[in-house]
Amino acid sequence: MSTKSVSKPVPSACPECGTARVVAEALNTVRVARADVGALRQASANNDSEFWALVCPDCGHTTLFAKTPARLLG
Numbered sequence: 001m002s003t004k005s006v007s008k009p010v011p012s013a014c015p016e017c018g019t020a021r022v023v024a025e026a027l028n029t030v031r032v033a034r035a036d037v038g039a040l041r042q043a044s045a046n047n048d049s050e051f052w053a054l055v056c057p058d059c060g061h062t063t064l065f066a067k068t069p070a071r072l073l074g
């Protein structure tokens with residue numbers, strides 16, 4: 001399994017309101033459920049990932065990037 005890590009994203013303007021976003025980390029607060037072939041599986045300790053988050057301080061719109069996306073396929 002690839003353990004390639006995704007680099008910290010560069011903040012861009014909020015797609016909803018245009019305000020400059022900030023980078024944050026989502027560590028243990030986000031759970032990923034994976035939909036595949038009609039089954040929805042709960043993430044486990046072996047197929048999880050922490051996330052980078054781009055957060056708009058004005059409207060709250062948030063974009064998440066898995067830090068190690070290949071782990072989600074495990």
Ligand SMILES: [Zn+2]
Nearest residue numbers: 014017056059
């Ligand atoms: Zn916004």
